[in-house]
Amino acid sequence: MEIKKAEFVISSPMVSMCPKDTKEEYAFIGRSNVGKSSLINMLCRNSHLAKTSSTPGKTMLINHYIINNDWYLVDLPGYGFAKRSKREIEKLDRMIQGYILQREQLACVFLLVDVRLAPQKIDLEFINWLGTMGIPFCIVFTKADKLSRLRVKTNVEEYCKVLSETWEELPPYFVTSSEKREGREEILDFIEKTNKVIGSAYDNDNDNRKTVKP
Numbered sequence: 497m498e499i500k501k502a503e504f505v506i507s508s509p510m511v512s513m514c515p516k517d518t519k520e521e522y523a524f525i526g527r528s529n530v531g532k533s534s535l536i537n538m539l540c541r542n543s544h545l546a547k548t549s550s551t552p553g554k555t556m557l558i559n560h561y562i563i564n565n566d567w568y569l570v571d572l573p574g575y576g577f578a579k580r581s582k583r584e585i586e587k588l589d590r591m592i593q594g595y596i597l598q599r600e601q602l603a604c605v606f607l608l609v610d611v612r613l614a615p616q617k618i619d620l621e622f623i624n625w626l627g628t629m630g631i632p633f634c635i636v637f638t639k640a641d642k643l644s645r646l647r648v649k650t651n652v653e654e655y656c657k658v659l660s661e662t663w664e665e666l667p668p669y670f671v672t673s674s675e676k677r678e679g680r681e682e683i684l685d686f687i688e689k690t691n692k693v694i695g696s697a698y699d700n701d702n703d704n705r706k707t708v709k710p
Contacts, residue, residue, distance in 0.1 A: 497688035501564050502540035507557040511594045515560055520691055521568040521601045524636075525592065526608030527618060528574035531638040534674035535608065536561075536571055539683060546571055556588070558595055567691060568601070576618045596631055603690055604632045606683070611637035611651050611671065615658045624662065634668045634686065641673035 508514045526532050533546040545561065559571040572595065573588050580588070596605065605626060609619055626633045637655075640648045648671060659666055668686065672679030 497684040499540050499563055502542055502545055503562050505560040505562050507559050509557055510591060511598050514558060514599065518601060519567050520603040520694055521570050521599065522604050522606060522687055523570040523572050523602060524606045524608065525572040526574060527576040530608045530610050531674055532571065532574060532608050535638060535672060536569065538674040538677055539680055558591065597629060603694060604634060606634050606636050608636045608638050611640050611648055612642055615655050634670065637669065637671045640671050640678055641675045
């Protein structure tokens with residue numbers, strides 16, 4: 497897939513205010529300062545699409561971007577930013593959970609993880625929550641350019657080993673670098689294939705409905 501057009505649509509404080517549309521949505525989320533905005537800009541080849549900042553925790557709303565007039569890329573608030581008040585954290589948790597659990601258009605969650613770090617408890621808890629809720633998701637390892645290729649490989653293998661302790665089947669994962677544009681084609685190909693699978697299932701469902709006689 498090649499992204500020819502990417503436009504900001506709306507920022508929403510709650511799921512009920514998100515676009516009234518049926519297009520598939522792919523949500524990106526991760527701990528604060530994991531490189532989410534940089535990854536989104538890299539995927540869309542637009543350095544000004546998602547606002548980047550040296551200050552963690554800037555994303556406070558559900559941000560929708562329409563891609564090729566065909567599907568939505570959704571930028572969700574980051575979690576784990578310690579300087580937020582308890583009230584702010586609870587509000588963001590409700591917003592994130594509300595979107596993930598209630599948004600029927602959600603096709604997949606891309607959970608961003610800093611490949612430089614050992615598996616973090618907060619990320620593992622979020623991964624297990626997504627699994628418990630039956631939410632389709634992938635793991636996106638970010639900032640691969642900050643380490644040697646061997647160290648990246650070792651860290652990813654260690655992460656998978658930790659997940660294997662509680663997961664029978666590991667989720668898909670991607671290794672990325674926003675600086676070097678690594679992982680871009682793999683993620684976009686995954687989205688393209690998923691859209692085709694969903695579209696085919698929808699068409700088959702409509703065909704089956706047409707054959708059902710009253």
